Structure formats: structure tokens, C-alpha cells
Amino acid sequence: MAEDERAALSRATTLHREGRLDEALEIYSRLLKARPGVFEVERLYVFAQLQAGRVKEAHAAARRAKLGHPRNPHAHVLFGATLQAEHKWERALAAFAAATKLDPGLVEARYLAGNMLANLGRNAEAVAHFDTALTLDPRAVEALVNRAKVRVRLGQSAEALADFTRLAELQPREHAHFLAKGALLHDLGRSAEAAQAAMAALQLKPDSADAHFLVGQTFRAAGDLPAARNAFRVALAADPDRPAFQLALARIERELGAAESPSVPSDPAPDAEATQQGLEPADAQHASADLDGTLAAAPADEAAPATEPAEPSPDLASAIPAAEPPAFDPSPPALDVVRSGSEPDLPPDAVHPDVESLPVAEFAAPEPDAVGREPPTPEALRLRALDALAEGRWQEGWTGLDASATSDASAQKPLPLPHWDGAEMPSLLIVTAEGELADLILFGRLLRLLADRRIPARLLAEAGHVPLLSRIDARIPVASDLAGVDVRDANLRWAPLGSLPRLMAPDPQGWPQPPYLLADPARIARWREMRPEGFAVGIAWNGDLALLSAFSALASLEGVALVSLETRGEAEAELAATRFGGQVTRLGPGWDVDGSFTDTAALIQHLDMVVTGEGPVAHLAGARARPGLVAIGPTAHWCWGREAGTTAFYPSLTLVRAAHPKDWSDVAAGLAAGVAASRSTMRSTANVATHATPVAARRQAAL
Known part of the structure; x- marks a missing residue:
């Protein structure tokens, strides 16, 4: 890299550290245009895009870097980080595994693979990966943090406590480690020790809302309700939008005899004209239903219930701080091992992924069986439940899913409220x-x-x-x-x-049958003109290039016009790489910007058919009762069943199943045949209508 380019890169990394991401990205882009394929610049560009919240752009750039540097393990880690930001856990795990295969000693790949396994509920495997990472680098803080969280999930409280204690030793100025330790101690009933840890966190960060909340919990456990109320008030003042804080303070005030708060205001009924305009017939009765009283509650019992549910401790995952902007070194080597005291070289979402578990359902976990074997793990319960649902054993499946959530030791309610039993009438x-x-x-x-x-x-x-x-x-x-x-x-x-x-x-x-999800009538009218001439088919492939390739059979059908329903930034490049990309109508910029699928839900009203893989677009078409073909791989979501060509949930959809996960060649023919048949049916119907029109006209004239 020339000297002036080195100076430009140094300037860009300085801007990056200062959080001036757009300015940094402009320089990175200029450097990549002048010298494509320089991995150090590609890496920094991807991280800046992730930190700016532009995940689609980061994904496309990371994919290019991986293709350009297939033997570089850091390129696979980079690509995995973008997949993780998209919550594509399985694909991210595969990327980190590829990096590990290229470099078995790469700590980042080991602990990031552990994060993905934790997100997938494979907790024991996750701990094993964290163990390996910590063997390679005993001071790998991120691996230690996430191992502690997964150990909490597994019910290994003593081991998790030891990890949090070690973290506090490694980084004594990081308040989050003391907070996480205190939360675990509180859950173990060791309130005095929890209070000490919470006070240590407050000394390091006096404005920590979670630390004040934990202090309040320890006061409440000790029976000092006025002190608990004061601590909860401080926590709520620091973070007024936390429902858990609101509920905890409300209950303390009620116990201390605080005045009754105003009743819940009813939500205003939607404008009648706007609600009725453009509704499908099946939905009119729901839109015109009596809205008065839907939030009206029976007079609440002013007395506190006999047993109040305990507020959950501050979430251990949220107790881990977000990573600061990385201290990038403009020198050539990529992705160094993260060590204690250094800035992490991955974006915050990549370093601290979401490993929270499913919410608690108040359901008893299975007891050990008669021969004394241990009860199944939560993951085993979940897989059994999904099998039952796929085979139509509904009661067993739903029960199993709730049981697997309850069996997870780290599962916490998102709200500290009593669980609804399905029978009582709540306010x-x-x-x-x-x-x-x-x-x-x-x-x-x-x-x-x-x-x-x-x-x-x-x-x-x-x-x-x-x-x-x-x-x-x-x-x-x-x-x-x-x-x-x-x-x-x-x-x-x-x-x-x-x-x-x-x-x-x-x-x-x-269950209520489709159509049960409405589209905005104004949007339906707005996008009517976007429909292309011919038999209009919307396609979506969600990054699966093998499925996209299978769509080429649709492009060759006479009279068929394809419309891409993809909003991912990299979809344009994926289409451009195909032979038929030029035939596909694009959605254009600004699509669905004000909410997920708000425009897409309206556009598909004007399409003759939707052809897609599994994912939200398939469910959207089914919920709107629009005709569609869904390409299903061998390891399908439970709702598509095992073998049938239809699903009980969406009557308008037809399933076309693949025999091999990466080979959609057999699916391509099935999709093309389905589209051709629908096109032929539409033509026949149109011909019948055309021939019938003169007869109808003569009859009308006779009348």
C-alpha cells in the first residue's frame, strides 16, 4: 500500500475510533476502489458498516472478502460476524467452524462458535468451545463472560460464580462483572453478598440503573421496604422505560400504602373510514367489532395477592457492557486475539451475542423416570416437541415447548408478572x-x-x-x-x-383462517402500478443462492414476469450474478423502511403468485391468503410438516420439497410446473370470461 494510502487509512481508523463512521466509510470505500481486495481495509469497512447498523451492506462486503480470501480464516470470521448480526445462527456457526478448520488456534473463531451454539440451545457444546478458547488464551475475557452466562443457563451456579469472580479479578474497573456476580448471588439467596457486589458496581458506575435495581432487591429481601423503594425510584429515574423497574416500584408503593394510580386509559378506536377501506371480506367483521371495553377491566382487588412473584434479577446478558469502538491498528495483520485490557476487534453484536433463553412458561419440568435416569435436557425436550408438532401431535408439541423453556435454568420472564393460565379474566x-x-x-x-x-x-x-x-x-x-x-x-x-x-x-x-393479516389500503393503491405486464410472480430466496438459481426455470416461462421481494442490500448483487437477473423487477430504495414488510404486504395483493423458500415472505403470503409455492428443504421448519404438499396453517400455499439441502435441481422443475399450471388456469378463466361477456351484455339489453 502506497504511503499516501497508508496515511488515508490511518486517518480513517482515527475517524472510526471517534465514531465518525460515515467519514471513515467514505475513505475505506475510496481505498477499496483504488486497491480492491486489500483485506485489512475490507475488514475495517465491514465493521464500520455493522456499527452503523447497515447489516445488509456489511454482509455483501464480508461475502466479497470471503470469496477473495478463501484461505484466510479471518475472512470467514468476518463473514460469520455479519451472519450473526442477521441472527442466522446456523450459517454463522458454519462460518466460524470453517475458520477453526483453517486455524485451530484462532481464539475468536472458537468463542464465537460457542456463542452460536448457545443461541441454538446447544449449551454443553457451547461450554466446550469456550473451554477450548480459554485453554488457548486464559485471559480471553469475552469467552469467559459467555461461558459464565451459559453455565447459568445450565444451572451450574457455582461454576458460573467462579467465572464472574475471575472476571472481576481480570477487569477490576468493569462494573458489569460485579453486577453480574451480584445478580447471580441474589438469585442464589445470598443477598448480603449480592448487596456488596451491587455496591461495588455502583462505585465504578454510579448511574447504573441495573445496579440500583439490584440494591433495591437486596433491601427488599432484607425487609427494608422504604430503602428498596428509594433504590427502585433511582433505577427508574435512570431508565424510565424498563417495565420491570416500573412494576417493582409499583408493588413496593402499594405495599407501603401509596395512593392508587389512575386507571388504564382505553386506546382510542381507529378511524372507522380508514379501518373499513379496502378490507378483505373475511376481515370486515373483525374490523367493525365493538372496540369499547376491550381494555375495560373489572375493578381491581386493591389488596396485594397472597404471593407476589419475585422480580427477576438484572439480566446477566444485559449486564455485560457493549464494546467500545475498536482501537484499530492500521498495520496489515488482521483480527488479533482479544486479550484483557485490549479493545475487542469485533462489533458489539459479534462480541456479546443474544444468548437469552425462551421466556419462562409456568410449567413443571419432567421428573426423572422410574429407573432413575436424569430428565432430558431443555434442547432434547425442544427437539421432541418440534417433532411432535411436525407430525401433527399438537397437544404434546405445545406442552413440550413450554416444558423445555421452563427446564432452562437461565430462563426468565420478560416481565415480572404472573403467567396467564388461559382461564382467568385478567384486567x-x-x-x-x-x-x-x-x-x-x-x-x-x-x-x-x-x-x-x-x-x-x-x-x-x-x-x-x-x-x-x-x-x-x-x-x-x-x-x-x-x-x-x-x-x-x-x-x-x-x-x-x-x-x-x-x-x-x-x-x-x-385457529382463525387466512386471510387474517391486512395490508394498508393506501399502500395497496400506491403499489398497484408497480405490477409488471403478464403473469406476475414475486420471488424471495433470503440469501440462498442455490434456490435463486432454481428460479431461472421460472424466468424461461412464456408470459411470466418476476418481481424480487428481497429487501436485503446484497440481493441486487446476487441477482446481477444470474443469467436472468435483468428480467426481474426490483422493489427500489425506501421499501419497507417504516416497518417489516409493510410495503411488501400491499404489493403481493397485485401479484398472481409468490414463489419463495421458507421464511417471513412465505408466512406473509399465507397469512394474506395469496397463492404461493414454497420450496422446502429436507430439514424444514415444523409448520411445513414432514411429507405433504400442503400445510394446515396456510391453505393457499403449495409445498415443493427438495431431496437434498444444497441441491435444488429437483425443486426447480416443480416450481416451474406449478407456475405454468397457475398461468394456464388464469388464461382459461380469462378466456371463459371473455366469451361470456357478449352473452351477458345481450341479456342485460333484453332486460
Whole structure:
């Protein structure tokens, strides 16, 4: 690299450290244009894009770096980091495994693979990977942090406590290690030691909301309610949007005789004209339902319940600090081993992944059997449950999923509320939307059962999912926070969306049928002109290039016009690499920017068919009752079943199954045949209508 380029790179890394990402990215881009394939610049470019929240751009750049440096293990780690940011755990694990194969001593690859295994629920394997990483580098803080969290999940409290103690020794100025240690001590009932750890965290970071909350918990455990109230107030002042803090303070104030708070305001009914405009016939009765009283509660019992659920300790995962902007060294070597006291060389999401478990369902874990064997692990329970669901054994499947969540030692409720039992009438039921968007679309129809049974409910979802999920039923408000909810109400209840099948309707035959997810009528009208001439088919492949290649058979069909439904940044490059990419209509910039699939849900109303792999687009088409073909691999999601060409959940979809996970050649012919058959049917229908028109006209004239 020439001297002026070295100076430019040094300037870019300085800007990167200062958080001036756009300026740094501009220089990185210029350097890569002048000298393509310089891995040190590619690596920095990818990390800057990740830190700027531009995951799609980071993914495309990391893929190019991996293809350009196939023997460089750091290139595979880089690509895995982008997959991890997209929550594609299996694919990220494969990337880290490829890096480990190229360099068995690469610590980053070992502990990042452990993170992915933890995200997949394979906890024992995760610990083994962390052990290996710590053998290679005993001061690898990130590996030690995540091993401690997974040990908590496995119920290995003593081992986890030893890890947190070691972390505090390695980084005595990091308050999060003391906080995590204190949270675990509190959960073990060692409140005095927990208080000492919380105070140590506060000395290092006096404004830590979690530390003040933990102090409040230790005061409450000691019976000092006024001191606990003061600590909870400080925690809530530092972080006013935390529902757990709100509920803890409300209950303390109620116990101490605080005045009753105002009642919950009812959400205003949606504008009638806007609600009714453009509704599908199957949805009109739900949109016009009586909205008054959906949040009206029976008078709450002012007395505290006999047993109050304990507030969960600060989440161990959230107790780990986000990584600071990396201290990049502009010298050539890539990805050095992260050591104590050094800045991590990966973006925050890559260093500290989401390893939280499923929410607790109040369900007893299986007891050891009669011959004294240990009960199955949570992962084994989960796999058994998924098998049961795939085979249509619904009650067994739903029960098993809740049991596997309860068996996970680290599982915590997202809200410190009593779990809804499916029978009582709460003043308000908070339903939490957690997991992949595809599952939220699948289970979202059960919100209608809540509304039909006049159970006051609110769906708590990620902000980006709120616009789409709000279109399921106007009677169920959807929000990303608890604004307007009286958190001191003793009759509030909680349930995860995924528990509603077990609680309300185990057999999908009793679920509301599609279409149950509306599109915005204004958007439907706006995107009508985007439909291409001919038999319009929307395609989505979600990064699976083998499936994309199979779509070439569709492009060769006469009269068929393809529309890409992909919003990923790298989709354009993927299409451009195909022979038929020039025939495909693109969505263009600004698509779905104000919420997941808000525009796509409207556009597919104008398409004749959707052809896709597994994923949210398939569920969206099914929920909208739009005709579609879904390419299914051998290891399919349970909702697609095992062998049939249809699914009980989405009658409008036809399944085309592949025999091999990476070979879609047999699927290509099936997809093409399905599209051709639908095209032929549409032509026949059009011909019948054309010939019938003159007859109808003559009859009308005679009348």
C-alpha cells in the first residue's frame, strides 16, 4: 500500500475510533476502489458498516472478502460476524467452524462458535468451545463472560460464580462483572453478598440503573421496604422505560400504602373510514367489532395477592457492557486475539451475542423416570416437541415447548408478572412477541381469539414489527412499550405469543383462517402500478443462492414476469450474478423502511403468485391468503410438516420439497410446473370470461 494510502487509512481508523463512521466509510470505500481486495481495509469497512447498523451492506462486503480470501480464516470470521448480526445462527456457526478448520488456534473463531451454539440451545457444546478458547488464551475475557452466562443457563451456579469472580479479578474497573456476580448471588439467596457486589458496581458506575435495581432487591429481601423503594425510584429515574423497574416500584408503593394510580386509559378506536377501506371480506367483521371495553377491566382487588412473584434479577446478558469502538491498528495483520485490557476487534453484536433463553412458561419440568435416569435436557425436550408438532401431535408439541423453556435454568420472564393460565379474566393481558418474525406471523392470528373472547390484551413487540402486526386485529393494540398501562394493577397477566396455542387452541383447525393479516389500503393503491405486464410472480430466496438459481426455470416461462421481494442490500448483487437477473423487477430504495414488510404486504395483493423458500415472505403470503409455492428443504421448519404438499396453517400455499439441502435441481422443475399450471388456469378463466361477456351484455339489453 502506497504511503499516501497508508496515511488515508490511518486517518480513517482515527475517524472510526471517534465514531465518525460515515467519514471513515467514505475513505475505506475510496481505498477499496483504488486497491480492491486489500483485506485489512475490507475488514475495517465491514465493521464500520455493522456499527452503523447497515447489516445488509456489511454482509455483501464480508461475502466479497470471503470469496477473495478463501484461505484466510479471518475472512470467514468476518463473514460469520455479519451472519450473526442477521441472527442466522446456523450459517454463522458454519462460518466460524470453517475458520477453526483453517486455524485451530484462532481464539475468536472458537468463542464465537460457542456463542452460536448457545443461541441454538446447544449449551454443553457451547461450554466446550469456550473451554477450548480459554485453554488457548486464559485471559480471553469475552469467552469467559459467555461461558459464565451459559453455565447459568445450565444451572451450574457455582461454576458460573467462579467465572464472574475471575472476571472481576481480570477487569477490576468493569462494573458489569460485579453486577453480574451480584445478580447471580441474589438469585442464589445470598443477598448480603449480592448487596456488596451491587455496591461495588455502583462505585465504578454510579448511574447504573441495573445496579440500583439490584440494591433495591437486596433491601427488599432484607425487609427494608422504604430503602428498596428509594433504590427502585433511582433505577427508574435512570431508565424510565424498563417495565420491570416500573412494576417493582409499583408493588413496593402499594405495599407501603401509596395512593392508587389512575386507571388504564382505553386506546382510542381507529378511524372507522380508514379501518373499513379496502378490507378483505373475511376481515370486515373483525374490523367493525365493538372496540369499547376491550381494555375495560373489572375493578381491581386493591389488596396485594397472597404471593407476589419475585422480580427477576438484572439480566446477566444485559449486564455485560457493549464494546467500545475498536482501537484499530492500521498495520496489515488482521483480527488479533482479544486479550484483557485490549479493545475487542469485533462489533458489539459479534462480541456479546443474544444468548437469552425462551421466556419462562409456568410449567413443571419432567421428573426423572422410574429407573432413575436424569430428565432430558431443555434442547432434547425442544427437539421432541418440534417433532411432535411436525407430525401433527399438537397437544404434546405445545406442552413440550413450554416444558423445555421452563427446564432452562437461565430462563426468565420478560416481565415480572404472573403467567396467564388461559382461564382467568385478567384486567389486561400483556402478550410478548418474541422470536423470528415468521413465527410471529404464524401465531399472530391467535390474537383474534383473544379479541373474540373479549379478553383485554396488548401485544408487546419490537418497534420494527409493530406496523405489520398491528394489521392483524384492530381490537388488540400493538406497541413496543407499556405506555398507558397501569403497572400497579395486581390483575395484570403475561403470556408469550408462542404459548397461546397451548393455552387457547392446541389444534390449528380451531385457529382463525387466512386471510387474517391486512395490508394498508393506501399502500395497496400506491403499489398497484408497480405490477409488471403478464403473469406476475414475486420471488424471495433470503440469501440462498442455490434456490435463486432454481428460479431461472421460472424466468424461461412464456408470459411470466418476476418481481424480487428481497429487501436485503446484497440481493441486487446476487441477482446481477444470474443469467436472468435483468428480467426481474426490483422493489427500489425506501421499501419497507417504516416497518417489516409493510410495503411488501400491499404489493403481493397485485401479484398472481409468490414463489419463495421458507421464511417471513412465505408466512406473509399465507397469512394474506395469496397463492404461493414454497420450496422446502429436507430439514424444514415444523409448520411445513414432514411429507405433504400442503400445510394446515396456510391453505393457499403449495409445498415443493427438495431431496437434498444444497441441491435444488429437483425443486426447480416443480416450481416451474406449478407456475405454468397457475398461468394456464388464469388464461382459461380469462378466456371463459371473455366469451361470456357478449352473452351477458345481450341479456342485460333484453332486460
